[in-house]
Amino acid sequence: MTRTQQTALAAGAATIGLALINRAWRSTRRLDFHGKVVVITGARGLAIHLARQLGAEGARIVLAARDQSELDRAGDELRARGVEISTVACDLMSRAQVNGLVAQAVERYGAIDVLVNNAGVMQVGPIDHMAVSDFEEAMAVHFWAPLHAILAAVPHMRAHGGGRIVNISSIGGRIGVPHLAPYCASKFALTGMSDAMRAELARDRIAVTTVLPGLMRTGSPFNAWFKGRHRDEFAWFAVSDSIPGMTIDAARAAAQVIDACRHGDAELVITWPARLAIVANALLPEAVAAAMNAANRLLPESTDDRAGDERRSGWQSKSRWAPSVLTRLTERAAARNNEVPH
Numbered sequence: 001m002t003r004t005q006q007t008a009l010a011a012g013a014a015t016i017g018l019a020l021i022n023r024a025w026r027s028t029r030r031l032d033f034h035g036k037v038v039v040i041t042g043a044r045g046l047a048i049h050l051a052r053q054l055g056a057e058g059a060r061i062v063l064a065a066r067d068q069s070e071l072d073r074a075g076d077e078l079r080a081r082g083v084e085i086s087t088v089a090c091d092l093m094s095r096a097q098v099n100g101l102v103a104q105a106v107e108r109y110g111a112i113d114v115l116v117n118n119a120g121v122m123q124v125g126p127i128d129h130m131a132v133s134d135f136e137e138a139m140a141v142h143f144w145a146p147l148h149a150i151l152a153a154v155p156h157m158r159a160h161g162g163g164r165i166v167n168i169s170s171i172g173g174r175i176g177v178p179h180l181a182p183y184c185a186s187k188f189a190l191t192g193m194s195d196a197m198r199a200e201l202a203r204d205r206i207a208v209t210t211v212l213p214g215l216m217r218t219g220s221p222f223n224a225w226f227k228g229r230h231r232d233e234f235a236w237f238a239v240s241d242s243i244p245g246m247t248i249d250a251a252r253a254a255a256q257v258i259d260a261c262r263h264g265d266a267e268l269v270i271t272w273p274a275r276l277a278i279v280a281n282a283l284l285p286e287a288v289a290a291a292m293n294a295a296n297r298l299l300p301e302s303t304d305d306r307a308g309d310e311r312r313s314g315w316q317s318k319s320r321w322a323p324s325v326l327t328r329l330t331e332r333a334a335a336r337n338n339e340v341p342h
Helices: 003-028 046-056 068-080 095-109 132-160 181-202 230-240 250-262 272-283 285-298 325-336
Strands: 037-041 060-065 084-089 114-117 163-168 206-213 267-270
Touching: 037 046, 037 095, 037 132, 046 060, 046 068, 046 084, 046 114, 046 250, 060 068, 060 095, 068 084, 084 095, 095 132, 114 132, 114 250, 132 163, 132 181, 132 206, 163 181, 163 250, 181 206, 206 250, 206 272, 230 325, 250 267, 267 272, 272 285
Parallel strands: 037 060, 037 114, 060 084, 114 163, 163 206, 206 267
Antiparallel strands: none
16 A cells, blocks of 8 residues: 555545544534523524424524514414414614513523524615615624624523524625625624634533525515615526525525534535535635626616615515516415515
8 A cells, every 4th residue: 555545544534533523522412492492583584494493392482573563473373383482573773672582581481592693684786776874784683683682692591501592694694795795794794703702602501503504495585675776686686596406495494504503513504505605715716706796797787876776675676587487486485484575
C-alpha cells in the first residue's frame, strides 16, 4: 500500500469515526416534546405546520401573531386536532408586547421550554422603490423581535434548567438575493445574532438552532409585499415558489426543523439548492456574484414613476401568470396553511 493510499484510508476512517461520535452525541441531546411549552411566533405558513406536528407530540403550544382573525382560525383548527393551544395577539414590533407574550406564557404554564422565532415579513422589488421604512420593518420583525423574545425567555429557561431556541432565518440570511434587499439585510442580522448567542447560552443548557430554508411551499407569496412592477414581481416569485424539486413542502420542512430542535443542532439548511448555494458562495463567491448579476437582469425593472413605491400584497398583484397552472402548488399551500387574504 502506498503512502497516499494509507493517508486516504486514515482520513476515511477518521471521518467515519467522527460521524459516529457525532451521531452518538446527538442522540444524548434528544428532547421529548410531550408536555413541553413551545412558543411560536406567527400563525400561518411554517408556523401552522410546526404547531400541528409539535402538538401531535403532546407539546403545549403558544401561538403569537398580530392578526386576531388569523390566530382564531389557527386556534380553532389546532384545537380540533386535539392540540393544547393558547393564542396571544401580539405586535412583534413592540418590545413591550413581546415581553408580555413571554410573561403570559410563563404565567399560564409556569415555563418556556422552546422558543421558535418564525414570524416574518417580505418586501419584494427593486432597491429604487424600497424606502428606509421597509428596512426598518424587516429589521423590527426579523431581528429586534427575536432578540427581545430571546432576552425575555432566557431567564426563565435558565431557572428551568435549560431550553431550546430556534431562529428561522433564510438562505437570504447567507446569500444576498436581488429584489429582496430589506429581507436579506434583516435575515443576515438574525443569522449572525443566532450564531453568536449559541456558544454563550450553551453553558446554561440552552441550545440555539439557526434554520436556513431555501424555497418552501408555504403559500407566503400571497401575503408578501411587492413594489415596482408589482404584478411581474409577484409572478416570478410565486412561480419560483412552485417549482417541484427546487422547493420543499412546508410539512416536510417543519419535520426537519422539529428534528433539529429535538437534538439541539447548531444549524439546519433546508433544500439541496440552498445547501449547494451556500457551499458555492463559500468556495466561489465571484461565480455566485456573477450568477446573481445575471438573475437580476431577468427580474422586472423599476418603474419610471413613483407609483412603484406603493406596496401591494400578492392578493393585489394577480396577473395571467399568477395565479395560473404554474403556481398551483403555492395556491394549494396557501389554502392549507392559513395564508388567506387580509
